[in-house]
Amino acid sequence: MKLELALTPLENLPPLQGAHQLSWNYLLDKVFADAFHAGVGTLQLALPSQDLAAEVELRASLTSARGNKTARALLGPTSSNNFSKTADTVYLLRYGLLAGTLRQPNNGSRVSHLLSVFTWQARALGLPIRALGRSPQLVDRASFAMRHVFASDTFVPAYYHLYKADLSKAS
Amino acid sequence: MNDVTFLTSNTSQQPLGVVSRTQDFDTLAQRVANLEAWLETMRQAGGYGGPVAHWWQNRFRYTGPGLDWRYEGILIGYKTLFQKTQNPHWKAQLNRAANDLIAGQNEDGSYRASRFEINPGHLGTPHEAAASFGLLSALPYINDKARALETAKRNIDNLITLLWDGKSFNDRPKVSGRVPNKLATLAQALLTLAAVTKDFGYHTYAKAALEDVLRYQVKTGASAGAIHQYAPGAGKGDGRFFPYYAARCVPPLVQAYETFGDERYLKAARLTLEFLKTSMAKDGSWPQIIYDNTKQASWPRWLAGAADILLAYQVLGEPIPNVALERILASQLKSGGFPTAHGFGSQINQREPKGVPDYRDVTPVAGWNDKMFRLLTGMLSDKNLPEATVSEVMQEMTVWGQRAMFEETDQLFRMTVKKNVIYEWHKASPWAVVNHAGLDVR
Numbered sequence: 001m002k003l004e005l006a007l008t009p010l011e012n013l014p015p016l017q018g019a020h021q022l023s024w025n026y027l028l029d030k031v032f033a034d035a036f037h038a039g040v041g042t043l044q045l046a047l048p049s050q051d052l053a054a055e056v057e058l059r060a061s062l063t064s065a066r067g068n069k070t071a072r073a074l075l076g077p078t079s080s081n082n083f084s085k086t087a088d089t090v091y092l093l094r095y096g097l098l099a100g101t102l103r104q105p106n107n108g109s110r111v112s113h114l115l116s117v118f119t120w121q122a123r124a125l126g127l128p129i130r131a132l133g134r135s136p137q138l139v140d141r142a143s144f145a146m147r148h149v150f151a152s153d154t155f156v157p158a159y160y161h162l163y164k165a166d167l168s169k170a171s
Numbered sequence: 172m173n174d175v176t177f178l179t180s181n182t183s184q185q186p187l188g189v190v191s192r193t194q195d196f197d198t199l200a201q202r203v204a205n206l207e208a209w210l211e212t213m214r215q216a217g218g219y220g221g222p223v224a225h226w227w228q229n230r231f232r233y234t235g236p237g238l239d240w241r242y243e244g245i246l247i248g249y250k251t252l253f254q255k256t257q258n259p260h261w262k263a264q265l266n267r268a269a270n271d272l273i274a275g276q277n278e279d280g281s282y283r284a285s286r287f288e289i290n291p292g293h294l295g296t297p298h299e300a301a302a303s304f305g306l307l308s309a310l311p312y313i314n315d316k317a318r319a320l321e322t323a324k325r326n327i328d329n330l331i332t333l334l335w336d337g338k339s340f341n342d343r344p345k346v347s348g349r350v351p352n353k354l355a356t357l358a359q360a361l362l363t364l365a366a367v368t369k370d371f372g373y374h375t376y377a378k379a380a381l382e383d384v385l386r387y388q389v390k391t392g393a394s395a396g397a398i399h400q401y402a403p404g405a406g407k408g409d410g411r412f413f414p415y416y417a418a419r420c421v422p423p424l425v426q427a428y429e430t431f432g433d434e435r436y437l438k439a440a441r442l443t444l445e446f447l448k449t450s451m452a453k454d455g456s457w458p459q460i461i462y463d464n465t466k467q468a469s470w471p472r473w474l475a476g477a478a479d480i481l482l483a484y485q486v487l488g489e490p491i492p493n494v495a496l497e498r499i500l501a502s503q504l505k506s507g508g509f510p511t512a513h514g515f516g517s518q519i520n521q522r523e524p525k526g527v528p529d530y531r532d533v534t535p536v537a538g539w540n541d542k543m544f545r546l547l548t549g550m551l552s553d554k555n556l557p558e559a560t561v562s563e564v565m566q567e568m569t570v571w572g573q574r575a576m577f578e579e580t581d582q583l584f585r586m587t588v589k590k591n592v593i594y595e596w597h598k599a600s601p602w603a604v605v606n607h608a609g610l611d612v613r
Contacts, residue, residue, distance in 0.1 A: 029232050058293070137460070141468075147228075148571070151611065
């Protein structure tokens with residue numbers, strides 16, 4: 001898959017470690033998988049961190065183009081002249097402590113919600129894990145319980161929300 | 172109990188012959204033929220793909236090639252098949268697999284998508300070392316030996332550059348910590364590279380890695396022979412003992428003994444085997460973790476992957492417990508692949524699993540089946556394999572408590588709930604369609 005990359009570092013982006021690193025794995029995998037199955041040949045990607053560039057380039061190299069559509073993934077800041085042509089599909093990321101309070105798009109909207117990642121439920125389950133440090137078997141079990149609710153394909157309170165807009169449906 | 176006895180070579184892990192009381196050669200050959208046919212269906216552009224279920228994480232959405240430890244068993248398995256039968260087809264299969272690694276090497280020497288259960292990503296440990304060990308082991312039968320050797324050497328040199336901290340190897344660059352079983356795999360790759368290149372400077376690194384394996388082995392008490400999983404800051408071990416990972420230390424320790432003649436390595440390997448013997452359940456399975464407070468994470472228990480535990484018996488010339496071998500063989504799917512485990516659904520609550528298996532149990536994974544491929548090819552006679560007799564799989568399973576069906580053909584994996592497709596992976600595709608969040612639990 002051909003990749004057009006626009007990199008604009010964001011200073012307030014959480015360090016790409018632990019739960020946030022896992023979150024970005026979810027987000028990037030979802031974007032590339034969805035684009036692959038939608039017949040995307042060119043992915044225009046706005047990224048908020050240089051540290052993600054290698055992850056994105058790897059996924060692009062592993063993902064063959066199944067068509068000639070263009071998709072744009074706004075995972076970081078961008079301006080309209082970053083990319084060479086218009087996109088058929090746009091992926092949009094909202095993140096931060098307040099992202100979980102945003103409302104789900106209405107039915108019938110061109111925008112659909114794809115993924116909630118690093119859910120508040122997972123954060124809540126993760127809090128006591130350090131306190132369990134003396135009991136490794138409980139740490140292991142709590143970690144898997146946390147992982148189970150880490151992401152959701154429904155709209156639930158979470159640090160990251162991924163949306164998709166199908167512009168080919170625009171009137 | 173009938174056990175399977177091997178006559179082992181005194182210089183390598185490959186047995187010279189096998190005496191089996193319960194598995195006749197023809198039956199075993201049929202199983203290997205079916206497994207090899209299944210492996211063939213898992214190929215796509217760039218290598219062997221498919222979802223991954225593992226204790227640490229899972230990857231069901233990314234299904235592209237993984238240049239990880241699956242290449243250890245695949246390359247050694249094809250090498251063994253060719254050595255035994257002299258059938259050029261197996262040499263061709265071996266060379267194709269070797270070319271996956273050669274073509275998939277990054278500029279810095281790492282392999283593309285080498286992190287198995289956290290793919291896609293590079294610098295997977297112990298995966299890159301295991302893949303390079305596979306490449307070096309198969310070297311005599313690789314057409315372009317110079318290029319294959321250069322690939323393995325660049326890979327191992329990169330691991331040294333990024334993970335060596337002056338005393339031993341970290342698990343991640345600039346993060347101090349030791350993972351003994353991974354150090355053992357890396358040591359085996361280093362020993363093999365030194366033997367091939369005659370550059371015995373690699374021995375210094377191998378010895379340092381092996382010293383950590385010895386250092387983190389429990390010497391006495393109820394867990395004698397067990398090996399700590401992790402030592403943060405290269406300090407005290409974490410008190411997590413995985414029988415599976417302990418077993419993976421045995422072949423490198425035996426090779427280290429054969430290389431240096433240092434009895435400590437052989438003693439450590441034998442003590443590890445004692446731990447494996449005492450931790451085996453009556454049904455021939457092993458718990459996932461034994462903690463140093465004597466508690467256990469009993470589930471899941473490996474099926475295909477347990478072949479590496481049986482390999483530990485093999486390389487020490489001890490009889491493989493038949494109950495353990497039969498347990499795995501009985502699980503082989505009609506597709507020829509072996510399922511991953513039993514009891515994944517109990518990973519969180521650790522209650523005895525009952526009834527229908529979990530989706531991660533049922534799913535056959537290339538990076539577990541390579542271990543069975545390596546083990547079983549070592550048990551064959553020198554007769555050619557028969558034609559594979561494989562067919563489609565339809566099996567009931569659960570996805571986080573919800574009843575579902577698993578279907579496998581030579582073209583796809585599909586999971587359905589009441590005719591609704593919740594998962595579909597076409598085997599040529601690097602990404603699966605996942606319509607159920609439970610199937611993307613990492």
